Amino acid sequence: MLSFVIRRLLAGVALVFVIATITYVLMHSSTGNVARNILGENATAEQVAAKTTELGLDQPLLTQYFSWLGNALTGNFGISWYNSESVTAALVGRMPITLSMVISAIIVIALISVVLGVTAAVKGGWLDRVIQVVSVVGFALPNFWVALMLVLTFSLSLRLLPATGYVPPSESILGWAATLLLPVTSLVLGGVASAAQQIRGATIDVLRQDYIRTLHARGLSPQSVVLKHALRNAAGPALTVLSLQFIALLGGAVVIERVFAIPGIGTLTVNAALGGDVPLLMGIVVVMAILVVLVNLVIDIANGWVNPKVRVQ
Incomplete structure (x- = not known):
């Protein structure tokens, strides 16, 4: 290992x-x-x-x-050309905001997509078709359009949640949750749709294997076969899908942060790109690349633990 x-x-x-x-x-x-x-x-x-x-x-x-x-290489990415702010300080101040949103979204996506995907694969029938239709519709909806609809409904019409802004958790946990609820929901819908379909396919492939029929023939309960055996072997593709979702969410955060006026990496990236601030853009690119590499490394380690064949390859 x-x-x-x-x-x-x-x-x-x-x-x-x-x-x-x-x-x-x-x-x-x-x-x-x-x-x-x-x-x-x-x-x-x-x-x-x-x-x-x-x-x-x-x-x-x-x-x-x-x-x-x-x-x-020493962690000094220079000074912003336009506001004379340290690039490292700007990244340190903005990255936790974006990561809190993306990590919250990926946790929700993982929980919902696993439930939907496994349920669709195991139950089949009309429930499978309904879940597939809902997944396709969710995947087809642009996240910025979903974000605007959520703002119109829950912020402007019902006045239940703030439309814009960000409250640090150090100031108020409830305020932080309220400001992230709509952005996270905007990111989750499309992610759940894509991940649920992939997990469904991986689970169906595992359930068709000969050893699964052998386990059923030996008298193991369907719940035990699915939870203890099928899910472990379907975990590899599921982890890969979730890692891709995490990377996609980092890109989606650029748009969502602009819609909700959240001062994260997405907003910083757009402002730097519009101004041609090369030191700031380089810092963002490098940090994002490192983050993606680390996420993929964690997924590779998890896949290697779940499936020893991956380590050999």
Whole structure:
């Protein structure tokens, strides 16, 4: 297992390095007017040249890259070009907000999708068809549209929940839950639809195996066969689906945070992209890549524990 984890970890480090390098080159190919954008149209040529030198954009690309990489390896992603805020401080302040929303959503998705998927696979019949129809409809609805409908219904019409804003849990647990309820619900609907379908398919495949029929023939109860044997063997595909859902939720958070005016990584990313703030964007890309690698590593370890064949492969 240790060599398995080391291989996955080294592959993750290489992936983050490749993503950071490609992103850095692509971003710096469009930084020609950054100094003027920061100073404004009324800035003189001398001021623009001085700002370009201050940002280090007058240096060769490789020099800029290795300077950034050396600092990034120590956790220093530089200073935002537009608000002079430390990129690391900005990420530390915003990441917990986004993660609280995404982790809450993935927990709800895991619980609901497992129940729906296994129920559809085991019961079949009309219940299976109903669950599939509901899943397809939920998957087809855009999460931003769902978010707007939830705001119109529960915030503007019923006035039960806040439409925008974020309350830290340190101030009020109830306030924090109230501000996250609608955003999390917006993320959950599509995620449950996709995950439930995948878990249903994986469970059906397991239930068709010969050893499952043997267990039934030996007199084990249907509940025991499903809960103790079928679910363990269907756990691998289910974990993979949930890891993909986690990554998709990170992307979906960008839109949802804008709808609910939540000051998380999504809002920070949009503002940085609109302003062309390369240091801030690079910090976001690298941290997100590391997060995705860590999630996949945890899922790989879980899959290796559930299925020893994965460790051999």
